[in-house]
Each structure stands twice: as structure tokens, then as C-alpha cells.
Amino acid sequence: MSDPLMARLRDFVQAGEAVHMVLPAFPAKSPSRRKVLGTLPDLAEALSLDALERLCARIAAIHPAGARLTICSDGHVFGPTIGVSDPVIDQYQDAIGAMIARRRLDHLDTFCLCDCTSLPAGSAGHDDRRAALLAQHGQSLDDIRSGLLRTDDGVRQLRGIIRFMVEDDWRADDMRTATQIQREAKARAYQVVQRSLAWGSLLKAVFPRSLRLSIHPQARGSEKLGIHMLPTADAWLTPWHAVAVDLGDRTVLMKRHQAENQGARLIHVEGRPSHYSVWPDRRRRSLHDRAAA
Numbered sequence: 001m002s003d004p005l006m007a008r009l010r011d012f013v014q015a016g017e018a019v020h021m022v023l024p025a026f027p028a029k030s031p032s033r034r035k036v037l038g039t040l041p042d043l044a045e046a047l048s049l050d051a052l053e054r055l056c057a058r059i060a061a062i063h064p065a066g067a068r069l070t071i072c073s074d075g076h077v078f079g080p081t082i083g084v085s086d087p088v089i090d091q092y093q094d095a096i097g098a099m100i101a102r103r104r105l106d107h108l109d110t111f112c113l114c115d116c117t118s119l120p121a122g123s124a125g126h127d128d129r130r131a132a133l134l135a136q137h138g139q140s141l142d143d144i145r146s147g148l149l150r151t152d153d154g155v156r157q158l159r160g161i162i163r164f165m166v167e168d169d170w171r172a173d174d175m176r177t178a179t180q181i182q183r184e185a186k187a188r189a190y191q192v193v194q195r196s197l198a199w200g201s202l203l204k205a206v207f208p209r210s211l212r213l214s215i216h217p218q219a220r221g222s223e224k225l226g227i228h229m230l231p232t233a234d235a236w237l238t239p240w241h242a243v244a245v246d247l248g249d250r251t252v253l254m255k256r257h258q259a260e261n262q263g264a265r266l267i268h269v270e271g272r273p274s275h276y277s278v279w280p281d282r283r284r285r286s287l288h289d290r291a292a293a
Helices: 003-015 043-062 076-082 084-104 125-136 141-148 151-168 177-207 256-261 281-292
Strands: 019-024 067-072 108-111 211-214 225-226 243-248 251-252 264-271 272-275
Touching: 003 019, 003 211, 019 043, 019 177, 043 084, 043 108, 043 243, 043 251, 043 272, 043 281, 067 256, 076 084, 076 125, 076 272, 108 264, 125 177, 141 151, 141 177, 177 211, 251 264, 256 264, 256 272
Parallel strands: 019 067, 019 211, 067 108, 211 225, 243 272
Antiparallel strands: 243 251, 264 272
């Protein structure tokens, strides 16, 4: 853990306060059906939320004041750049809130663009809030480009985002060339970084004392701590870009097409697709119960 993170953690401990963490995450399901089952949260999100609840519980076991974690859902921040509409994002975020309540994850709460008092409220639309976010906290795209290309970490981050954008945008009937798809993905990747940095700046202003977590790998010395919620072979893979796959001894994240290529069976819970399984039927009951919780 870096010195800035240790200093913030020490402040909470010395003050006898609950450790507060913020995690920008759970924006919306990927639009690519090669990766995910649909537009709503499924077992991948449920188990990931459970993991965050356990993290808080482990901290509470050694720190009497306990811990809380705020999920800062950034779907409306990125919507136009990732090809997901605002109504679909609303449905996803409402379902995440319902999942937290239903599973009694008492250490977790949520925060989104609509909750920020420094941005347009009331009848203002998501476009107005996004514009205000960029006006108040954003950098120019030229500055974003030069900043990313200046360091190896920046180049790796850009390549990772471009890869995701290409995968999410791929369609079997696409008439564009690979070069065109790559070029468009790169342009949108810069916008994703621009909005991500603006969102991070806003969160820093709203939660100035909180520990910042990230679902992506972080460089040494970073002010953010990278975490994994579920096992995955790809450090960039998230519950909203993947499906949960029951391997018998553990549940991991995979892209949907990878699970299907391995012969995994699609499992439905309460009439909805939930996850995949490569395990015999006799174990299916326990994971079914966890999905329905």
C-alpha cells in the first residue's frame, strides 16, 4: 500500500472512525453479447458485491469502528462513449441497489452522477450533468492524449481501453474495416479516459478523506488501491464485462463466448439467465441459492 493510502487509513484509525472507501464501478453491462448475458446484473455482480461486503467485514473484525464502501456508479458518466443508453443504465443501477438491499449488504451504499449537488439537478438531463462534469472537472482531449502517451503506464491503459472498445463494438455483420473500427475505438478511448479522470476529480472533491479503490491494476505509489472482486485470468476483466462460471471449487469470471466454448451450461435462476456451470448437477443447488439470495 502506498504512503498516501497508508496516511488516509491511519487518519481513520487514529480518529476512531469507520474506514470509508470509494470504488468507481458497476456502470452498466457491456453492450457485447459475446461477453455478457444481458443488460441487468447477474451472479457476476452478486458475488462481486458479496466480496466487497466481506472486505468491509474483515476490516471491522480488526477495527472496532468498522468500514463502509460507497460504490460510485459511473454508467451515466460514460454512457454515450460506451454505446449504452441512459434508460438501460438506470435499469442496471436500480437493480444493483435492489441487489444490495436484498442481500443485506449493510456495509455498502451507492453514489452516482445524479447524487452530486454541484451538478444540475431536478429536471436536468444526463447530458446536462455530463457537460457540467466535464466543464468543472475535465481536461482537454489534447492534454489527455499527451498525458497518456508520455508514460508506459499511460500507453498500457490506453491499449487496454481500446481493446475493450473494439471487443464491445464488434458485430458479425459489421461492414467497417478493422482499421476503421480501431480508429473509432481509439477516439472514444480518449473520451473514456477524459470522463474517468473528471469523475475521479469529482469524487476526490466529494469524498476528500476516503480511500480510493480501483477495479484496474494500479502503478506503485498510486493514490488508488487496485482490487479484484472475483478470480479472473485477465486483470482488466470485470463483472459487467463478463459472466460468472462455476468451476466446482471456485467461481471465476470469463467472457460469455469463452464459457460457451468450454462447454459450460447456462443456468437460469428465477426465470432469468444467471451464470454458467461446468460442474455436475449435484452442486448446482448451492450456487443457485446464492444467486437467488
